[in-house]
Amino acid sequence: MNNFNQIDVTHCMDCLEGLRQMPSDFVDCCVTSPPYFGLRDYGVDGQIGLEESPSEYINRLAEVFMEVFRVLKPTGTLWLVIGDSYAGSMKGAAINPEDAKRYKQGTNKGTLFKNTSYKYRYDKIENCKNKDLIGIPWMLAFALREKGWYLRQDIIWEKLNPMPESVKDRCTKSHEYIFLMSKSPRYYFDNKAISEPSVYPPPLNKFNTTKAPRYGGRKYTMDGETFNRTKSGNAYNYTGTRNKRDVWRVSVSRERNNHFATFPEQLVTPCILAGCPKDGIVLDPFMGSGTTAMVAIKYQRHYVGFELNPKYIEIIKKKTQVTPYLFV
Ligand SMILES: C[S@@+](CC[C@H](N)C(=O)[O-])C[C@H]1O[C@@H](n2cnc3c(N)ncnc32)[C@H](O)[C@@H]1O
Helix, strand or coil: CCCCCEECEEECCCHHHHHHCCCCCCEEEEEECCCCCCCECCCCCCCCCCCCCHHHHHHHHHHHHHHHHHHEEEEEEEEEEECCCECCCCCCCECCHHHHHHHHHCCCCCCCCCCCHHHHHCCCCCCCCCCCECCHHHHHHHHHHHCCCEEEEEEEEEECCCCCCCCCCCCCCCEEEEEEEECCCCCCCCCHHHCEECCCCCCCCCCCCCCCCEECCEECEECCEECCECCCCCECCCCCEECCCCEEEECCCCCCCCCCCCCCHHHHHHHHHHHCCCCCEEEECCCCCCHHHHHHHHCCCEEEEECCCHHHHHHHHHHCCCCCEECC
16 A cells, blocks of 8 residues: 655655645645657656657656645646657657567667557658657647746756767757746745855955945945946855756766666756755656666755656665655
């Protein structure tokens, strides 16, 4: 019997079913990467990602994320990592990890999916010509915005080591989106926790100090201390840091764990640091190999998650050795 007040646990079940049983206003933030459209066969019945069409896929995900909306505290945020697909070729499609091994050994040549009917399923995509980029991330972002989420930012995950592609008529794809969404217009966001080093050192004045009280004929003060501004009125920043930018340059995970879509720890870390206070709860409805759980524990946050494939639950257990805790 599952207890949905329990935290520091990944329930092995369909996320929609599980989310529906969770209390409202329960978690501080949600960090997740759902299965991408038509790219992977995770080898379990009921999995999301192998729907007949993009709109069916978006509708299914929207249903999941509206339950996430309900279980999120009013101050909560969603950090949604999502990639795109091309119509027709379904380039990037992969078989499940066991098949991938056989593929490498040469005993399973030529099939993109374990079940080849999937490949034919994606030969024709609604409203797309073959070779069109489908636009899945924005389809999902707009669907969620329409249903009440605040779409706050499209963060670009620039992959430093993208999958090599043999294409000659476009650039190699090297990014995915991380959509930052919130339940309310005002929400928890610790920007200082993820600030980055500023590029330029603070300016010095003619006395070789950083205190230059007059610019543009006026004196500016803050907290009783004199400080200077640029001619345009912006305050100089002496902290040596700046607000984090919205392009994140992170390498694709090299973790070898029998799960082929592990997202990198460095990608999840800023989402959790900015989105969840210490001792808060991070949710991942598509836990996969447990990266969200592992990073949450590392930074003294709790986690709760769902994963349909029992094999991945074993990987998660190895990564997260903490005792489940009943939340009261
Ligand atoms: C892209 S992977 C997540 C990877 C994860 N971020 C990590 O770092 O390992 C998506 C996961 O969602 C799981 N999944 C697919 N459909 C699901 C469903 N309906 N409920 C729960 N999990 C599901 C798949 O088995 C897969 O492990």
